[in-house]
Amino acid sequence: MSAHDLVVDALVIAGVTGELLCCLGLVVARDVFDRLHFAMASTTLPPFLIAAAVIVEEDWTQPGINALLIAAVLFLVNPMVAHATARAARARRFGQVEATDAERRR
């Protein structure tokens, strides 16, 4: 096995392990906001590790650039999704998005 293969294997295994840890975190988290934390963590480092593996394997060809585009889209757009989801979850739980009276007194 060459150094090239070792690097690709290590990057893929690291990326997949990161995603699976986020899936595990989704199950063990207690409420929706904790779960949101794990769901958004899955769009940070693991997609870039997998994109790096594709680029090492394919160089800067169409698959490599597409994999990097996917990682960038997930990384840049998911904060908006997290914000919208957290607002919706808070509106459902408290009936409003703004701070409640009890929260203001704290």
Next chain:
Amino acid sequence: MDVWLWGATALLVGIAPCGWIAIRASRADALVALELAGTVATLALVLLSEGFNRASYMTVPVALAFLSLVGSLLIARFLGRHL
């Protein structure tokens, strides 16, 4: 099977806990599980594309990355108001 296909298989297994949360937990939790499942499925398709050595398959995860985000945003919008 090489590391790409093993990785894709592992990621597809990772969708199962998301489905379990989507079925058992509240609607807001189900939306979060759907978002994570979309990310995991997108990366699984990337790995499958590399595993089968078909560059043209890479357009599918690109489309899924955009569509799953737009879908999640729409559901989140309706979740806060109507669902």
